[in-house]
Amino acid sequence: MQPRLVASVARARTEGRRDAEKALALEMTALKPVVLTVRPAAGADKPGGTAFGYNYVRPKAPELDSFFALAQDGDLLRKLPELQAIDGLLVLPRPITFVTAQCQEPNAFYSAQRGEVVLCYETMKVLLERGRALEQEQSLGAGYAQAYLRANLRFIVLHETGHALIDLLEIPITGREEDAVDQLATTLMQRFAGMDESSAQVTDNLRMAANWFLVRSTGAYNLDAYADEHALGEQRYFNLQCLLYGSNPARYVGIVTEGDLPQARAKGCPAEARRVSRAWLRLLLPHIAPKFEMTEEKANRLFEQRERERSRNADIPYVR
Template identity: 55%
Template sequence: MARGPSRGAGIARVALAFVIGAIGGAVAQATWSDHGAPPVAAMPEPPAVAPGVEPAGGEPSAPNFVYRYLAPPSPALAEVATQVRDRDLLRKLPEVQWLDGLLMLPETITYVAMECGEPDAYYLPDKREVVLCYEMMQVLYEQGAELATSGDVSSVVGPDAAADASPSDIAQQYVWANLRFIASHETGHALIELLDLPVTGRQEDAVDQFATSVMQRIGGEHESPEQVAANLRLAGHWFLARADTGFSLDAYADTHSLGLQRYFNLQCLLYGSDPERFAGIVARGDLPESRARYCPAEAGRASEAWMRLLRPHLAPRYAMTEAEAAEWMRQRGEPAPTAMPAQR
């Protein structure tokens, strides 16, 4: 659960409305270039077809997602809600659009933007709804603006991106990267429930892996490796911003791993997907070497596990055999499962 709004919430609401407008307009053109911000992924058609395999014509497509924007009771959130609705922001989340129509689901998933009374996001199984709260968007902007003016921005987005981006650019990218991760995370919960997918261990950890994997998959086709890494590091920063230094029994008993643990898990999956390309994560100290040695195997297992779980549920036009799926992953450079080093 995110922290509550700060005293500067009124100013932040106005600024957030501008940021959402900038995001929506930029994504509609598949780039933020008109706003001087780093490029963002375009919204592709579902690419989950093995190379050389054409979708079968005339076969039924999967149900589409539904998107709803509820007017907030609080006047303070009215401007933000209007911007989100007018820009149709939920429909423009790249990972959500990629999944929309990719799978055969027994029921349609509805994405809802609404006032929740607190900064949050969640999946409602009884309604099949993924809820993204206006208050959460407000907090994301506040944290993004704080990061943009701090000395930490270079270590989070990389020195090149930090040098070329204004504080407003960084705040925009922070909001957008985290909305993408959070929506993907909650979609993971929805898929587990609707498709009755088997999960061992904490479901929260599994859907963090899903969100990381799908952001890498989408970003890998439409963003540079540096942009993919920056987006996932910004999502990881969200965990750090919510982390406490002193934990109660409730925190240890929570269904979520601690914020710091989620941060390092995300760094591990990113590093493990391509240790050479993302060696800087270890070099900067964002991931201890003692954990990094396990990450290639961990990332490979997570990617393959989600592929195996979802493959039987692909819409007929995107169906593939297990061998075709393995070849598709290989050609895309997805991390392959490797032997795990000995563990105590």
């Protein structure tokens, strides 16, 4: 065979073998299982925030045992919807521990030294007694006293949480800190109410909290009261009513028509409510954990979505 012909045959064999190997490779690839590459959700690989701690301290006074049982058996603080929403959301220099304990007097406070928000059993006792008195005086129906207790302890705990956040995150506050944390508590109860709570229930919770301000007011004050770090009970009452009305004037118009908020104050409440909500959002956004980081616009969209879902959940019928 001539050399040129030999080379041509060899080249043909090589090309044929290469084509055959390529075809075999394609067939083998087709037989391999399909592997889907799932991209992790945005932020899934980023660190979360600082988790809260919870502690229910057994009281020494037997008359407070029922409140200890209420707190511990139901894991009361951990299950507050507002705390559930922000637990692990923020990056804190150290954890906040939420505590129920005997304090020798009705009280609630934030201890900067221990990093604790403390709710006293004596406060729970007084709140329940006040709720029972209202339930009886105004024929409000069974269960009102428990609702009054829960609504007020939610506001009180969130108020003290505000003090903790201002301290730990060194949040700048111009004006009275007590007013600022009242505003935060109100905002959290509106933004992070339980997903099964209706708008009417959210309103009732905040108005029960406002009622507690009036209960503690005497109407007659000395210089110490005017100099106190807290606003007068009547002022705190109307401030809360203003934020509630201002958040949705159409929904809460009854607050004005029923005389719980003077029209002169009500006119400025929508703008005031927007400023308060926007201010706290902007103050806290820089401290959101990388896992949940978001813009102000996205946060507002999430709030709106949560409100829609919560309203829908509250309206879904079921067999009773």
